[in-house]
Amino acid sequence: MTALADGARAAQMLADRLAKNRRHLGKWAKREGVTCWRWYDRDIPDVPVTVDEYEGALVVADCRRAGADEVLDPAWFDAVVAAIAAAAPEAPIHARARRRMTDRRETGAQYQRQGDAGAWREVGEGGRRFHVNLSDYLDTGLFLDHRPSRGEVGAAAAGKRVLNLFCYTGAFTVYAATGGAAATVSVDLSNTYLDWAADNLARNRVDLRHHALERADVNAWLGAYRGPKFDLVVCDPPTFSNSKKMHGTFDVLRDHVELLTAVARLTAPGGTIVFSTNHRSFKLEPRALAEWAPVEATRRSVPPDFGYSRPHRSWRFTAPAGPSPRAPG
Ligand SMILES: C[S@@+](CC[C@H](N)C(=O)[O-])C[C@H]1O[C@@H](n2cnc3c(N)ncnc32)[C@H](O)[C@@H]1O
Numbered sequence: 593m594t595a596l597a598d599g600a601r602a603a604q605m606l607a608d609r610l611a612k613n614r615r616h617l618g619k620w621a622k623r624e625g626v627t628c629w630r631w632y633d634r635d636i637p638d639v640p641v642t643v644d645e646y647e648g649a650l651v652v653a654d655c656r657r658a659g660a661d662e663v664l665d666p667a668w669f670d671a672v673v674a675a676i677a678a679a680a681p682e683a684p685i686h687a688r689a690r691r692r693m694t695d696r697r698e699t700g701a702q703y704q705r706q707g708d709a710g711a712w713r714e715v716g717e718g719g720r721r722f723h724v725n726l727s728d729y730l731d732t733g734l735f736l737d738h739r740p741s742r743g744e745v746g747a748a749a750a751g752k753r754v755l756n757l758f759c760y761t762g763a764f765t766v767y768a769a770t771g772g773a774a775a776t777v778s779v780d781l782s783n784t785y786l787d788w789a790a791d792n793l794a795r796n797r798v799d800l801r802h803h804a805l806e807r808a809d810v811n812a813w814l815g816a817y818r819g820p821k822f823d824l825v826v827c828d829p830p831t832f833s834n835s836k837k838m839h840g841t842f843d844v845l846r847d848h849v850e851l852l853t854a855v856a857r858l859t860a861p862g863g864t865i866v867f868s869t870n871h872r873s874f875k876l877e878p879r880a881l882a883e884w885a886p887v888e889a890t891r892r893s894v895p896p897d898f899g900y901s902r903p904h905r906s907w908r909f910t911a912p913a914g915p916s917p918r919a920p921g
Contacts, residue, residue, distance in 0.1 A: 599671030762789025809838035868906035
């Protein structure tokens, strides 16, 4: 691992790179009508932060990693945030300092509230509206790296039955419903995020009579579902989940074959599964729906503003025209 640049040097390097990125990527964002995008993506390894714009407001996240006995110097992050404030004096900044959390598995805290500043705002993307929160949660409610996949789902949804698993704030569902889906079902374990999803759907004037939001453990829900099959399924699970509201734990590396097999049973012949994961060293098991000819879509699903990190990997699985496969023996 590279040594971190000291605060003053980090601030200067970041300021220079921000100016360059805003010139180049800023043109792309303007051309594409993108108003929520990543200005800086850990571009310089020894200045490990991210800077995201949500329509004029900035979210800066400290991505330094602390060892077990290491204390991260808060002055370093302060210097970096000050450099960003100087580079974009017009933008309110929401800084997310790093908490001592070296292993999310131990804390299970990846989706816990961070503070209580209440910085909500409505933003646009792809002609849709989303309520984001820039201060109180670890994530804002809109994962910017999934922008291309959301567009793809919106463009493919017309007339289809769409299932959104681990739906979070329902961003994929908003695209599907406003893209003309005949019906959608969105499943998540968290009432907080389902309420947020309902709010996002309402902001886009989606009639909830054809768009169900269900609170359940995805695994249990998939086992119990007896309704009509789905033509398009979005499955973007967390890397790891151990909520008290579910039985056992979920580990994407360990459990993705069973998850995809269960999803396949609910997918209509000729239907598509959009699968993605943020796991840093994910390997798709060759036996994962092998007969569905998975195609990796990461190159087109990661947008240009995420140039330096690989925020996710994604695949598209297409159901054979015949009946769905049985679970492996
Ligand atoms: C990575 S986010 C999904 C992001 C979403 N696909 C998007 O792009 O907007 C993970 C979500 O999974 C939910 N979750 C975690 N474990 C779950 C489980 N076992 N069953 C259902 N939802 C779960 C969390 O509440 C969270 O909303």
